[in-house]
Amino acid sequence: MRCEGRLGAMRRLHPFAKRRTVEDEKAVTQEFTAVLSTDSLVRDLPFRDTRTLIFIYGKPLIAHPDPVETAVRAAAENGPSSAFGVSTPFGGREACEGRGAALSGRHSAAGAAGAFATHSLNFHLPGGIASGGERDGALPFPGLSAPSARPSGHSGRTGDASPLQPVVISALANVRVVEVCVGEQHALFLSDAGEVFAYGQGIYGQLGLGYERQVVHLPQKVEGALSRFPVRQIACGDYHSVAVTREGAVFAWGAADCVGDGSGLCRFAPVRLSLGASPGDACRVIAARFQQTAAVSESGRLLVWGETFFADFHATPEVLCVFFRPVVQVAIGKHFGLVLTDDGQVYGWGDGTYGELTTAGPMAPKTLPEPLILKDSSGQSLPPVVEIATGTRHAILLTHDMRLWALGDNLAGQCGVPGHQTRLSVPKMVKLGELRSRASKIACGYRHSACITPNNQLYLWGHSSNHKLIFTAAAEGICEKASQPGVAIRSGLKSACCRARLIYSMLNMKITGAALGSETTVI
Incomplete structure (x- = not known):
């Protein structure tokens, strides 16, 4: 009896005694699980609140040391x-x-x-x-x-540095970057003044800096024929680059099969392309991915060149179809493409084996763009789409209510939908942790995805090889796991993240843009 009394007194005086409230009864979901910060991996960064910093995570674009x-x-x-x-x-x-x-x-x-x-x-x-x-x-x-x-304005990884650290570029600190795109070994940055800066390797001319500048360790301004025109939009393929001026002229440079000038030669400086129409029919939007480029003119003509989805090669731009409504965006995947019109309708063409064209099961490829049936699992139509992004075999849609919807291959979690579904032919909503979270910008890599919220926070999910998801570098750098004897294969698929994960290490920064490549994330 005395023991029971003492135990009861100990329970009453226990400082950690649980007091149940209404908030305690709420389930704790995985979205609120704390993630290790990567602040310790970024050291001595000379930045200010009004300066531009560029972070390159994952596989470095420059494989060799300075x-x-x-x-x-x-x-x-x-x-x-x-x-x-x-x-x-x-x-x-x-x-x-x-x-x-x-x-x-x-x-x-x-x-x-x-x-x-x-x-x-x-x-x-x-x-x-x-x-x-x-x-x-x-x-x-x-x-x-x-x-x-290192050169001034460049910090991070060199030849023998830790792969857990990002490459940090501050050379454009006084430049306001409004758009960024990334290829296999290079990246382009567009300023608000219409200037284009190139960084990385350009053995095929994708930097556009001339034959004698094939590797640059700091972003360099692209001159030549492009210097006389302010640029409105940029795009990167694997080994070629494209730019559209504010007047609607198209310039391209890079690998011979992708430039589109019909010369069959690599172009180490920007060359102007002819879209084969009247001079008044300027280019409206462009997109480039892999070895293909697509452009839509003001008259609604969709032109493609390079290596297309159906193993066809076009040395110069050729008309695929004509849209009767203004096109606001075009995106290219590995075997499919999407077009967004001003009324929020999405059109798709190509191969939709993984559901990226809202087709369940294998079907004949679509040779011409067709409207996609965008309905959720309950049969309700999605709100109008305002932005699209494509990966290798998946797509992310941003609707008017600032919510994300995913389609296509989900084997590595690149659609941000947890569960056993590896193919999504019906759009699924991507949850961003908090129930009221919204997105304002989206981006897709080959097998990973990203979004930026209106308050400039960054979310990443999908395949995690080379630590391109950022937070996986912290888990390995801070919590080193003992390896088992024998041969071990580190798989980015095994450690893939199928939920949108907030990048805590960048909460103190204003994220304005992101570009995702095959194994690279540029912030």
């Missing part, structure tokens, strides 16, 4: 003799032979030549070697000055 950094490291490790033969990141060697050759010359690479911008670097070398030619025995590289491993 050639200047490589030369400096080699000279520091091997002494002054290494200056007479500088190893480039592509395996070539340039014989300086004491002539003071600048490092900004051309670097040979297994059939491709490239040039790199000269950056001023200060460094300290052992063994009495001084920089800048102050003493005898100085490294014969004019222009190498400051103890910096």
Whole structure:
């Protein structure tokens, strides 16, 4: 009896005694589960509230380290003799032979030549070697000055840095970026002044900076024929780029089969394309993905060029069909395409095996765009669509009420719909954690998706390889798991996220845009 009394007293005095309230009875859903922050992975970022910062997560667009950094490291490790033969990141060697050759010359690479911008670097070398030619025995590289491993305005991963850290670019800090697109190895940024900046690798000319600028470690302005016209819209394929000016002219550059000028040559500078119509029929919108480009003119003509969905190749723009209502957006997937008109109607064509065209089961491909039947599982029609985005085999729709709907392949959770459904032929709503959350912008990668809320918060979901979902890098970097003996394969599909996940590490930033590639996320 005494024990029971003591236990009862202990219960009454227990500081963590549970008091049931109405709020406690609410179920705790997975959307509110805390996620590890990645703030510790981003260090010493020189930014202000009004500055533009660019974050590149996942697979880096530049696979090789900076050639200047490589030369400096080699000279520091091997002494002054290494200056007479500088190893480039592509395996070539340039014989300086004491002539003071600048490092900004051309670097040979297994059939491709490239040039790199000269950056001023200060460094300290052992063994009495001084920089800048102050003493005898100085490294014969004019222009190498400051103890910096990276060019000014670039931070993050280099050749041997941790893959958990993003590449952070602050070179466009004073530029207001209004649009961004990303290809397989390059990215384009569009400013509010209509200027286009290129970053990454351009061995096929997709940077548009000329033959001698095939790799840039900082965003560079695209000049040439494009410099005389302010640009309104940009788009990236895997290895080509397209831009539309405010007057409706179309410029393209990059891989030979994708440019659309019919020359059969890679274009290392922007070339103007002819849409085959009267001069007054300007381009309205464009889209590029993989090796294909689509454009819609002011008269409603849908033109395509490159390698199309049906394994056809068009060296120049060809008319696919004509729309009688104004088209506001066009999007391209791997084997299907979507067109959005001003009345909120979505048209689709191509292969809809995975339900991306609202067709259940295998059916004959649609050679021409047809209206999609957009109804939810209860049979009610969706509100008018205001924005569309496509991945490899899935699509995300943003309706007028700022809600998200997903279609197509959901094997990696790229539709943001949990459960056992791997193919969605009926649109499913994507929940954004809180019940009242809405979205204002959407983007799709090959197998992952993103959205930005009206209060500039970022959500990501889908395939997680290369830590392109951002929060998976924190889980690996903070909570290292012991690997089991034997052969282990790390699968992005196994750790895929099938629910829209808020990126907590960026809550203190104003997210204005996002572009998703195959294994890259650009914020």
